[in-house]
Amino acid sequence: MNLPKKKITVYLYTFLFAAMSGNPLFSISGDTSKYIFIAFVLLLVAKHHTYFNLNKGIIYYRFFVFYALIFLFQKLILGYVSFPSTIAFMARITLGYIIIRHVGHNFKYAFFQIMFFVSLISLFGFMWNFLGKNIPYIYYTPPIDIYSDNSGRNIIFFHQHGVGGRNSGMFWEPGAFACYICLTFLFYLGNIRTLLKLHKWKVIILLLALITTYSTTGYIVLFIIGIATIYIEYKKKYGAFVLPILITFGLIAYITYENTEFMKEKMDHQVAAASQRDEGEFAPDRMSALLFDLHYIGKHPLIGNGYHVSTRFADHPSLQKEILGHGNGFSDFLASMGILSFLFYLFYIVRYNKNHPVIFVVSIIFLLQGEPLLNYPLFLCLPFVFIYDENNRRTVNLPQ
Template sequence: MKEWLPFLFVAWIIICSGSQHFRIYNSFFTNMFLLALAILYYLKKRVIMRANFITFLIILLYGGISTVYGVCIHGLRFNRNSFIIFCISCFALLILQSNMTKSDFKKKYIFFMTFETIISLVCFILVVYLDYSNLPGYYERIVPYTHQPGHNIVYLTPYYTMGWFSLNGFFKRNAGMFWEPGAHAVYIIIAILFAFSGALDGLKPKVRMLIVGILFLGVLSTKSTTGYMALALSFIFQILHSPQKWNTRKNLIIIMGVIWGIIFVALFSGVFDKLIYRSGSFGTRMNDTVSGLSVAFQNVFLGKGMFVAVSEELQKLNVIYISNGLVSLMIGIGVPMTVVYLALLHTGIKRLFQASGVALCCVELIFLLFMCSESLCTYPIFLSLLFLWRNESNETGLLLVKSRLYQQHRGMS
């Protein structure tokens, strides 16, 4: 198979995980294209792993039952768009992960995010430091969140989000193609974690350092509190995951210098002000968390329903869009199933990063920070942690596969 198809598939999974232009404002086209890529990829490979197929059916079955419960018992409105997007995302992951190894996925993920970060850094410099706003493809979109003049406009291009909801116009931070800078930091940090877990070991050291350096600058340009904390934890993970590489005083001094450098930049960029004075995004997320938990505890065991609209209840508590993804999940499926989700996430992280002990705890803390600061739990990249990759199962019962292709598949595993 030509290399462009699997790379495009991975790239589109990332785009469907948070692009402001594609996922949010052009969701129908974006998800139909993802569905087409999944079908085309399946027709080329014709392999579906039994374990992934069962996981797919269980997720959709529980999601359907939970939604019926929310609509029939609580009288909430069925969110059809969210349900369709979720189903397409799970189907795409079923096909992708049954046919691609985790090492291939991590490499393609890193290369795409490096490319995206380079573009975002160029746009960031042009918009913030050179005061150039006429980027190719620039447009403005009015959104219904608020009717206050100047606070209901999003400024963006298909590849770079410039700002939203402010009379001041553009961000002074790098949001990349995502909906806000913090989300951009999340996906860059995941690429860094992949690199630190050995995904780039086949490349020359200088190339690896260049890629990590670009991603590092990308995170710094987001000026995200979560991003900075996760970046420092990422370098700690690097030490714990590969201690043999950092057993010299010189290397240890270098990496500790990087960590203290991150803290220094955070101090002088206003990032820590949000923590100290509990203002800005920190205050918003704190209110989202407290208000969201009050709604979640109304139905602790079963939740409100997975694909139902609870925005009216949240708006009564001054929450327009809940930013705490973990609390949002609790509202939808209840506390017990959220614990099950976290247990499955633990297993997926352990497999994907091949970590254990304190190193594993470090990565899990990073993902917990992500989920508590952004609504990411049901986005494709996070859902992928619930499925197996092609080389993670020794099962012989593969579904929907011709014998010749099956033998080829076993030979590649």
């Protein structure tokens, strides 16, 4: 069946948006790649220039002005703001605005389809790698991060991370892949039964892909989604039986946590290691990173310390010369952009998300404990998903 041109555009835009939110081939970590990314966004601005009409684009301008003020105050108070990082941040906001506004209420379904496709391919790649086979790479970057535990990365639609151990999908790390799969289900919070009824096998593929990530964060959020779904969608139908079902589900979650090496032992090890570190000592695991970031959150709580190493790690000059892997996206964002930025972000999610926003926000905060997701366009622009969920006449009606 041939898809209409508009539907092809919807899927293409959604895929590019996801890829630019964590596929290593689309990395924008260096200054050169940032400028390439900015140039691409400017092309989209030219193509969709009507979206920037002052009246129709007022939501975008609110975001733009708010974050511009944050960077302005950082310049005034910190004395320095990285120009490439500032422009790249604004470009991420602009990219998300254009794509989400264009896709509109089709975004959740299009993202579901893209993640299913990525998950399906990732499972073939995962099994091939698990059997000891090497998948030919089209791009290779030797690891330069001193905290990296892998010898290299093969990237096609998914990439390997070690030999057959965990499934990274097309993203930079298995935990990141788990976060994006969880986001797929969070978009349908309160309607999981319908999703299962219409797309049972696709949901199973997504769950299998999530399981093969062996991500502690992903598993925890999946349990949250499961408990919320049982309570929200089954309490009317099963009444008093919901409570024992919830208790049973909770016991399964607890037993899984207690008897799974990569969950309990990993968390216990991180907590113990973090508690033994000297004050100001950095390590990339989530607990150590959180304790380290508390210093910088307290230093400039409202506006943050910026993204450049000279201000972000101003009190730790030795770290400015290293390439750091940061394991806590929540504390990293607060330390970089401040509490005001995060509250602004949450305000628009809660205001426009009509499907159980509190559970959604709690889940997002859990996901951020594992990965720096707000450094990427998709998570950074989640408010736009809900803002343009209903009111966009440019969208096409994808099959639900």
